[in-house]
Amino acid sequence: MPEMPVLVHDFILLAGQQSLLPSVLALIERYPLFFQRILETVNAGALGTGVKAESFSRAIDIFGFEKISELLQILAIYSVFNQYRINGIDMPAFWQDVLRRAVSARMLGELAGLDAQQCFNAGFMQDIGFILMMLEQPEKAMLCGEFRKREPEARLSMEQNIFNQQHDVLLMQFMQSRGLLSHLQLAVASHHSIKNGSLTEKDKKLVQVLQCADWLSAVFTADDKAYVINRCHTLLTENIQVSGLESEKILHSIPAEVERIARIYDIKITDSMSYSEIVYEANIQLYDNNASFQELTLRLDQALEERDKLAAEINRELSLAREIQQSLLPECRQEEYPVHGINCPARMLSGDFYDFFELENGNIYFNLGDVSGKGVNAALLMAKTCSLFRCLGKRIDEPGKLLYEINNELCETSIHGMFVTMVAGIYCPESDEIKLVNAGNPPALLFTGTGICREFEATAPPLGIMPDTVYTEYNITLKNDSLYLYSDGVTEGYVNESDMLGLSGLFKLIAGMDENLTSSERLKLITDKLTGHAENLRDDITVLLLTSG
Known part of the structure; x- marks a missing residue:
């Protein structure tokens, strides 16, 4: 943690002294420029009055030692932290x-x-x-x-x-x-x-x-x-x-x-x-002291005529884009299959995605990702990331190396400021072993049959930020356990008008599920918790569940 200047510590220690003046003057003599700056800040109105002091000691008399000490600490904190780049x-x-x-x-x-x-x-x-x-x-x-x-x-x-x-x-x-x-x-x-x-x-x-x-x-x-x-x-x-x-x-x-x-x-x-x-x-109107509701309505009416001319065409294009995006998600499998997922977009186009597919040796690659932002740009980056995962995953059987290659490709070509959080892995049904990688995503949750939950935190930043990032793999034995992957729209989703589900809420929700529920029923229980109270979601919701096949 950053160290504060010695003068700050020395000045704070003066609190409570019977005779402050000699000690204050000694500090001023040692650090004249800093105390001059404090005096100038005081006289400029930092303490909210028009009173000015001709000296630092006079400022203490006028405003009190505590007020001057707090101001000194605030200025010192700014000086210390502002030096970092x-x-x-x-x-x-x-x-x-x-x-x-x-x-x-x-x-x-x-x-x-x-x-x-x-x-x-x-x-x-x-x-x-x-x-x-x-x-x-x-x-x-x-x-x-x-x-x-x-x-x-x-x-x-x-x-x-x-x-x-x-x-x-x-x-x-x-x-x-x-x-x-x-x-x-x-x-x-x-x-x-x-x-x-x-x-x-x-x-x-x-x-x-x-x-x-x-x-x-x-x-x-x-x-x-x-x-x-x-x-x-x-x-x-x-x-x-x-x-x-x-x-x-x-x-x-x-x-x-x-x-x-x-x-x-x-x-x-x-x-x-x-x-x-x-x-x-x-584009909202809250109170009468802003533009009147009638003025806003007039402006909207004028825009509606032009908007309506384009609305049908835009909706057709968005519907087609949504169909294409939905086609990138894997088909639903029978309940006995070890991997199941669900995606609830907040808008017509989603920035969340999940995927899983089998390799020739029977192993199953899976992922869940969340693209920063929403709308068309996020949907395009989502499509690109999904395609890269499928294409490269067929020849790279180590999740860490796979994400390394995908990350470098995204760093070269993605739009500045956009990135993808992803948790991905490969599951071997024969041995019940999973190799898992978490790149900036919320922690994966492994729920055991004994009621214990293990978290697998992100070990590296999201994809598309830093080239040549190394992605560390977790080794997990699934046994009869359940592995939950989810986007931040789950933990940041609202269960009512004011309360988010949060990580602890997700823990309780999963831990309280009937053990006889199927994977699809578990996923639906989670999404229903977040979608049952509101017409519109504030963020995409995506969950992937792995169980022993």
């Missing part, structure tokens, strides 16, 4: 997201009756753990863009699947080991769950503020903006008692406030879309 991470965009959470937390903190500056500091810290994860596993940093497109709950699930850990856990370890913002540590580390029994009532309120701030920030980055905006309104109403109109005002004010704070803190960020542009891009 990790391939795949756009640092100005990352700091823009950080400031969005910080300014959102401050606005909400004021409405919730909390210390606004402490809320800002907590919001600033809450996703620093993301960089800590990338520093530990830099080979996965190319997925950073995909994380930004997810809303907070889906992003957390993606972290668990890809990194096998969570950023808030790493952040807690970092803050505790460095003695940073000690009074905010527990709330910051609990910002994804308010169920921590150690939280005080004040901490719980701060956690609610941080959760809402995370969702407000996601409005500007997530793909599904309509869902995120509506979720924001629900959370702000339930947790902070903020009206819909007030939450709209907050969303409108965030971009300008982020730019202002970035200037004060001298933090480099990217250009930002206004909230009006976000709403326009999402």
Whole structure:
């Protein structure tokens, strides 16, 4: 983990001293440039007042040691983490997201009756753990863009699947080991769950503020903006008692406030879309202070006439593409066959896929994959990956080597930024042995007859990101066990309007199944859990099940 400058540690230790001035002056003499920067930041309005101090010691008199110490720590954290250059991470965009959470937390903190500056500091810290994860596993940093497109709950699930850990856990370890913002540590580390029994009532309120701030920030980055905006309104109403109109005002004010704070803190960020542009891009209408419903209806009516002229032709082409895509999936086999799969696309075209086929020696190759993104581009990459797997798999009988070749081919020809997560293997019915490879996919789950579940995590990044990647094979004896492979649409799928199934939910669902169910019935039970409550899925759902033949 990154080390903090010695001056930060020395300054924190001054807390509680009866006579601060001599010690503070000694530190200023040793680190004049850093303390001058803090003073300039204070006088630029970092602490939210128009009062200016002629010296650093005077700033402590005006604002208090605790406020100045927190500001010093925030600036030091930015200086330390901003020095890293990790391939795949756009640092100005990352700091823009950080400031969005910080300014959102401050606005909400004021409405919730909390210390606004402490809320800002907590919001600033809450996703620093993301960089800590990338520093530990830099080979996965190319997925950073995909994380930004997810809303907070889906992003957390993606972290668990890809990194096998969570950023808030790493952040807690970092803050505790460095003695940073000690009074905010527990709330910051609990910002994804308010169920921590150690939280005080004040901490719980701060956690609610941080959760809402995370969702407000996601409005500007997530793909599904309509869902995120509506979720924001629900959370702000339930947790902070903020009206819909007030939450709209907050969303409108965030971009300008982020730019202002970035200037004060001298933090480099990217250009930002206004909230009006976000709403326009999402093509939704939420409240009266946006364009009126009648204006939106008029614009839609004008577009409908032209759209209808193309709709029939587009639908015919999409239907044909869907037929072609469905033809790439293997035919259903009898229940006695050891491999069964199911695919439920969220749209007409799917980015998920699965396949299995027999080799001349009777062994069975199988795979399950998920292409980043959705729509036509994802469908084309899916078709290419399926074809490569079938073609190369007939002459390469080692899954690790097979994925090595497919990965290199995709790295040469795939569209920039697109990749494929895949879990694949070869099953020998005669010996009941499986060789399995996991490339960036959620963990494969082996359920034994005794009720034990083993996880087989990804050992390499997804296909199409890094050429010449080595894919390590797991050796598994199937016996009378069941091996489940699935896309992230399963664990990130919603079992009701607000709760995701999650990995633990999938565990419970599979473990609770009647052992007499057929493979097809088990697969249907999983998909029904995720499709029974909503007309439209938010992501493709794909599951593959292997049992002893």
